Amino acid sequence: xxxxxxxxxxxxxxxxxxxxxxxxxxxxxxxxxxxxxxxxxxxxxxxxxxxxxxxxxxxxxxxxxxxxxxxxxxxxxxxxxxxxxxxxxxxxxxxxxxxxxxxxxxxxxxxxxxxxxxxxxxxxxxxxxxxxxxxxxxxxxxxxxxxxxxxxxxxxxxxxxxxxxxxxxxxxxxxxxxxxxxxxxxxxxxxxxxxxxxxxxxxxxxxxxxxxxxxxxxxxxxxxxxxxxxxxxxxxxxxxxxxxxxxxxxxxxxxxxxxxxxxxxxxxxxxxxxxxxxxxxxxxxxxxxxxxxxxxxxxxxxxxxxxxxxxxxxxxxxxxxxxxxxxxxxxxxxxxxxxxxxxxxxxxxxxxxxxxxxxxxxxxxxxxxxxxxxxxxxxxxxxxxxxxxxxxxxxxxxxxxxxxxxxxxxxxxxxxxxxxxxxxxxxxxxxxxxxxxxxxxxxxxxxxxxxxxxxxxxxxxxxxxxxxxxxxxxxxxxxxxxxxxxxxxxxxxxxxxxxxxxxxxxxxxxxxxxxxxxxxxxxxxxxxxxxxxxxxxxxxxxxxxxxxxxxxxxxxxxxxxxxxxxxxxxxxxxxxxxxxxxxxxxxxxxxxxxxxxxxxxxxxxxxxxxxxxxxxxxxxxxxxxxxxxxxxxxxxxxxxxxxxxxxxxxxxxxxxxxxxxxxxxxxxxxxxxxxxxxxxxxxxxxxxxxxxxxxxxxxx
Amino acid sequence: xxxxxxxxxxxxxxxxxxxxxxxxxxxxxxxxxxxxxxxxxxxxxxxxxxxxxxxxxxxxxxxxxxxxxxxxxxxxxxxxxxxxxxxxxxxxxxxxxxxxxxxxxxxxxxxxxxxxxxxx
Numbered sequence: 001x002x003x004x005x006x007x008x009x010x011x012x013x014x015x016x017x018x019x020x021x022x023x024x025x026x027x028x029x030x031x032x033x034x035x036x037x038x039x040x041x042x043x044x045x046x047x048x049x050x051x052x053x054x055x056x057x058x059x060x061x062x063x064x065x066x067x068x069x070x071x072x073x074x075x076x077x078x079x080x081x082x083x084x085x086x087x088x089x090x091x092x093x094x095x096x097x098x099x100x101x102x103x104x105x106x107x108x109x110x111x112x113x114x115x116x117x118x119x120x121x122x123x124x125x126x127x128x129x130x131x132x133x134x135x136x137x138x139x140x141x142x143x144x145x146x147x148x149x150x151x152x153x154x155x156x157x158x159x160x161x162x163x164x165x166x167x168x169x170x171x172x173x174x175x176x177x178x179x180x181x182x183x184x185x186x187x188x189x190x191x192x193x194x195x196x197x198x199x200x201x202x203x204x205x206x207x208x209x210x211x212x213x214x215x216x217x218x219x220x221x222x223x224x225x226x227x228x229x230x231x232x233x234x235x236x237x238x239x240x241x242x243x244x245x246x247x248x249x250x251x252x253x254x255x256x257x258x259x260x261x262x263x264x265x266x267x268x269x270x271x272x273x274x275x276x277x278x279x280x281x282x283x284x285x286x287x288x289x290x291x292x293x294x295x296x297x298x299x300x301x302x303x304x305x306x307x308x309x310x311x312x313x314x315x316x317x318x319x320x321x322x323x324x325x326x327x328x329x330x331x332x333x334x335x336x337x338x339x340x341x342x343x344x345x346x347x348x349x350x351x352x353x354x355x356x357x358x359x360x361x362x363x364x365x366x367x368x369x370x371x372x373x374x375x376x377x378x379x380x381x382x383x384x385x386x387x388x389x390x391x392x393x394x395x396x397x398x399x400x401x402x403x404x405x406x407x408x409x410x411x412x413x414x415x416x417x418x419x420x421x422x423x424x425x426x427x428x429x430x431x432x433x434x435x436x437x438x439x440x441x442x443x444x445x446x447x448x449x450x451x452x453x454x455x456x457x458x459x460x461x462x463x464x465x466x467x468x469x470x471x472x473x474x475x476x477x478x479x480x481x482x483x484x485x486x487x488x489x490x491x492x493x494x495x496x497x498x499x500x501x502x503x504x505x506x507x508x509x510x511x512x513x514x515x516x517x518x519x520x521x522x523x524x525x526x527x528x529x530x531x532x533x534x535x536x537x538x539x540x541x542x543x544x545x546x547x548x549x550x551x552x553x554x555x556x557x558x559x560x561x562x563x564x565x566x567x568x569x570x571x572x573x574x575x576x577x578x579x580x581x582x583x584x585x586x587x588x589x590x591x592x593x594x595x596x597x598x599x600x601x602x603x604x605x606x607x608x609x610x611x612x613x614x615x616x617x618x619x620x621x622x623x624x625x626x627x628x629x630x631x632x633x634x635x636x637x638x639x640x641x642x643x644x645x646x647x648x649x650x651x652x653x654x655x656x657x658x659x660x661x662x663x664x665x666x667x668x669x670x671x672x673x674x675x676x677x678x679x680x681x682x683x684x685x686x687x688x689x690x691x692x693x694x695x696x697x698x699x700x
Numbered sequence: 701x702x703x704x705x706x707x708x709x710x711x712x713x714x715x716x717x718x719x720x721x722x723x724x725x726x727x728x729x730x731x732x733x734x735x736x737x738x739x740x741x742x743x744x745x746x747x748x749x750x751x752x753x754x755x756x757x758x759x760x761x762x763x764x765x766x767x768x769x770x771x772x773x774x775x776x777x778x779x780x781x782x783x784x785x786x787x788x789x790x791x792x793x794x795x796x797x798x799x800x801x802x803x804x805x806x807x808x809x810x811x812x813x814x815x816x817x818x819x820x
Contacts, residue, residue: 386705584728588705591724591757609789617760620727665760665797672796 003120004047007033008040008054008066009082018053018107025113029120037061041069044077050127051100051119053080053112056090064090067097076126078119082107160318163191167322171329176337177201180329181220184301184322189222191318192286194305197222198230198264200239201290201299201330211240211297226264234265242300248288248323250316252309260285263304284310288323290330298330339402344369346405347379350412356384359578359593360451360571364544368552368561370400370512376560377404377442378510379412383419386585388592390449391419394463394508394564398441398486407440411485415446424448425459429493433461433485441486445508451568452596454500459493461485464511464521467528471503473536475529505540505567507532512559513551527551540567573601576638582623582651590619590636601640603694611645611692614673617666618688622651644675644693652685705729706755708736716816717742718749718809724757725765734765741772747779747816751809758790763797770803781805781812 005022009015012035019031032047034040037058044052052070056063063081070079078100083091091102101115167187174180185197200219202211209216214236221227241259242248254260263282282304290299301323303311347369355363363382370376377397385391393415397404414435418428425446436442443463449456458466462484465477480496500506507528514524531550535543544565552561576597580586591612598608615636622634634651670677674690681687706723717740725733741748750766752758766782773780782799783806784791794800806812 584726587726587728587759588724606789610792613757613759613793616726620759620761624727665763669760669793669796 002028002030003050003124004030004032005116005120006040006043006047006049006052007031008035008037008052008058008063009033010035010055010058014055014082014107021109022113022116025109026117037063037066037069040066041073044070044073048074049077050123051078051080051116053082053116055082056087056094057084064094064097067094067099071098076123076130078123080112080116080119160191163187164318164321164325167191168325171325172332174329175333177203177218177330177333178220180326180333181218181299183329184326185220185222188301188303188319188322191322192303192305192311192315194303194310195223196226196264196282196304198226198235198239198302198304199290199299199326200236200243201334202240202243202297203334204296211243212237217299221264231265234262238263238265238302239300242287242302243289243291243297245287245289248286248316248320250311250313251285251287252283254283254285254304255281257285263302281306283308286311286316286319288316288319290323290327292327292331298327298334301326343400343402343405346402346409347377350379350405350409352381352383355382356390357579358384358390358451359576359597360569361390361449362540362567362569363565364540364542365564366544366548366562368512368548370558370560376400376512377408378512378560378562379408380508380562380564381412381415382564382566383416384589385419385422385448386588387422388451388589390451390566391415392447392449392506392508392564392566393445394466394510394562395442395444396463396510396560396562407437407442411436411442411444415444419446419448424495425457426493426495429459429461429482429485430491433487433491433493436485438486438488441484443484447506447508449500449506449566449568452592454502454568456498456500456506458496458498460496461493464509464514464525467507467509467532468498468500469505469507469532469536470501473533475532477525500568502568502570505532505536505543505565507547508564510560510562512561513548513563515559516555517558524551540565571597571600573597574640576636578636578638579633580619580636582632582634584620584623586634587616587620587623591616594636594638597638598645601645603640603645607692607694610673611647614670614677614690614692615647615649617670618647618649618690621666621688622649622686644691647688647690647692649688649690650685706733708733710736710740713749713809713813714817715745716747716749716813717745718751718813720751720754722754725755725762726757726759727761730759730761730765733762734768737765737769738772741776741778743776743778745778747781748773749781749783749809749812749816751783751812752788752790753783753785753809755788755790758793760797763793763799766794766799766803779816781815783807783809783812 007015007018015033015035019033022029022031032043034043038061054063054066067079070077081091081094081099081102082105083102084105094102100119103112170183170187171180174183181199181201184199188197189195198219198221200217203216203218205216214232217236217239219227219235221230251257251260254263263285284305284307286303288301290301292298301319351367355365365380377399379395381393383391395408395411397407411432414432415428418431425448428446444461445463445466447456447458447466460481462481467475467477469475478498482491482493514528515521516524528551531547535546538546544563548563578593580590594612594615595608598611619634619636632652634649637648639646670690674692676691678689679686706721706725706729709720711718711720719737719740770780781804784794786807794805
């Protein structure tokens with residue numbers, strides 16, 4: 001490598017001699033000369049020499065002055081001084097001023113060569129070191145930049161993966177279409193970095209229906225407040241448009257696009273109080289169809305932003321990934337809703353529409369479907385047997401969903417059928433155990449209450465025990481029971497028996513009422529007893545409401561809960577009021593109730609039989625003649641007065657005159673058995689008033 | 701729907717079909733009872749006995765049924781008797797509706813059987 005050296009001296013002889021000598025002895029050195037400090041400075045500004053050799057004493061700027069300039073301009077360039085004999089002080093001064101070395105005149109050529117060579121070497125080494133250092137620094141800097149870029153990329157990727165994972169988790173944790181959609185708009189907004197998003201799900205009904213029908217769409221919006229304010233008709237049109245497209249679309253300037261100019265439709269009306277300071281003007285739009293298996297249109301996602309060209313291709317890819325997650329979640333949610341809908345309908349249709357009405361018997365029932373899982377298999381039932389007794393049923397099929405509801409339906413109908421056949425509780429239990437689906441398991445409580453004798457006959461097949469609240473306000477669980485239905489061994493069941501005191505309340509329920517996860521069931525049963533006791537004074541309907549509220553105490557209903565209560569009170573001996581369906585099967589019931597009331601009123605058995613027969617005939621006429629084949633009722637109002645028993649029977653129809661020779665015995669019987677019979681027929685219906693004196697045969 | 705409130709069992713005693721009814725007979729189940737009784741009417745038997753000993757209730761439709769049976773048997777020249785114990789609750793209903801003027805009422809099955817056999 002060629003070194004460049006500048007020699008400065010006002011002595012032409014020296015300027016002649018030195019370069020020649022240097023060229024000779026140091027062939028790698030390029031030598032330049034200048035005869036003044038000023039001329040030298042000009043070059044030094046332009047050229048970075050490896051060494052400078054200068055005379056000290058020169059006219060104009062001397063060597064020391066030049067050194068001072070060099071130290072400023074080229075601080076790394078070694079400067080050698082040539083000093084005259086006896087200029088030792090100056091030489092020392094030059095060293096202090098930063099000179100590399102000095103050579104005294106007459107110049108010792110060897111020494112000069114040696115010191116100059118060293119100076120050049122040091123200079124070049126330093127330059128090399130500096131270059132390397134610079135290169136190193138540059139490299140380090142480049143590395144740093146690369147690391148920074150990579151780190152940012154990594155962080156962004158991680159953030160994106162995290163966001164998508166979070167999105168997937170949130171979406172799949174959501175239950176029901178509405179929750180999924182809310183998770184989707186939240187996630188879409190986060191992924192795209194915007195606050196405006198709308199997602200819709202199309203619920204395709206079984207019987208067909210088009211995308212354009214707003215009632216078939218469930219919609220969620222971000223911000224939340226927008227959901228209620230957007231123009232539903234218009235947003236459904238847009239969602240249907242986006243949903244039917246094969247791919248998504250990015251629009252950088254919505255104002256130039258007539259389809260999107262007014263997006264969100266109706267959203268511009270969002271004002272203060274919603275976090276919107278001014279009407280929203282959306283400029284950027286990103287659309288994404290949500291398609292399920294087989295390309296089925298499930299819905300659509302629309303994102304908006306006020307900034308133009310806001311959504312990059314990258315955001316588009318992410319929203320596409322989101323749409324795939326949303327599709328899976330929505331398909332699941334729709335299936336879940338569908339199944340739950342079927343099961344709920346099935347279950348609801350199997351619960352009694354109304355409880356049997358019976359004088360002296362008050363009933364209340366509540367049913368709460370479990371909120372978070374599929375429908376369970378709990379059911380209750382209450383009906384009057386042809387014998388006039390009241391059957392109460394409480395059951396719980398293990399498992400959930402349509403299957404459990406179907407098993408429950410089979411059991412419920414079987415219980416009713418066997419009960420109407422007149423089978424006793426134990427026989428019903430045995431038949432049910434043979435009938436039940438071998439895969440199924442169910443607990444069941446079947447009770448028959450006889451209002452005439454105040455007796456309760458029952459079987460308990462693995463069910464939580466029924467509770468009796470006595471008129472003194474004490475409680476006791478009814479004992480006894482066998483294994484649940486579906487227990488493989490052929491079993492015979494034992495019928496249990498108890499007698500209620502008048503005024504007692506029977507309480508039947510399912511385990512959902514008393515069971516709290518992580519708590520022993522005894523604690524729940526004890527809580528039920530306490531709750532039943534301190535609500536004892538309420539009427540049965542209010543009591544079941546209160547018991548349900550207090551037992552659940554605001555905790556979410558995980559399992560289904562069914563509760564059924566029956567309170568049996570003595571009849572009022574002065575008055576009986578009845579209203580029964582105008583069907584033949586009401587008549588045996590009417591006779592039983594009437595006999596029970598006449599007994600309570602102290603009427604002797606023969607009189608009671610005759611009064612009952614007369615009433616039966618009047619009511620049979622109401623049933624047989626009064627009505628067309630529609631659901632109607634008739635009423636009986638009986639009172640015990642000082643004159644005896646007074647009975648009014650009314651219906652809404654017209655009595656027809658008896659037809660045929662053998663007919664008309666009914667009226668004859670009524671007239672023969674009662675003291676007076678008056679029949680008043682008018683456009684409003686027919687009223688039969690009957691009166692029977694009680695002569696001496698009245699019991700005390 | 702068949703109501704379990706009434707039970708009809710038919711036995712033959714000395715060549716005479718006897719229908720033992722048990723329970724309550726009223727508008728709700730009278731047509732079932734009627735069908736069962738019409739099934740057992742034959743021309744070969746000397747007549748029919750309807751045993752109401754264990755019937756605890758009989759309404760005017762039950763009365764009509766007895767009168768109808770009586771008519772049908774009369775047309776075929778067959779004898780018809782009903783059994784109702786003295787203490788029975790339904791006896792008063794039968795007397796009040798004058799069933800006894802058309803259908804002979806026996807207090808016990810034996811006497812009813814004896815009457816039919818004597819006349820045949």
